[in-house]
Amino acid sequence: MAHINPNHLLFIRWAATQQLTQLMLKGCGVQTSKTDN
Numbered sequence: 001m002a003h004i005n006p007n008h009l010l011f012i013r014w015a016a017t018q019q020l021t022q023l024m025l026k027g028c029g030v031q032t033s034k035t036d037n
Helices: 006-037
Strands: none
Touching: none
8 A cells, every 4th residue: 555545644643643732731731730729
């Protein structure tokens, strides 16, 4: 399969974005939740 499915690339970008978002939420979210409570 030499042809690359654009949807597959979109999914890879989406998955990478989700992981980055989770890391950012873990890093920032822990501090914000402590200050909120």
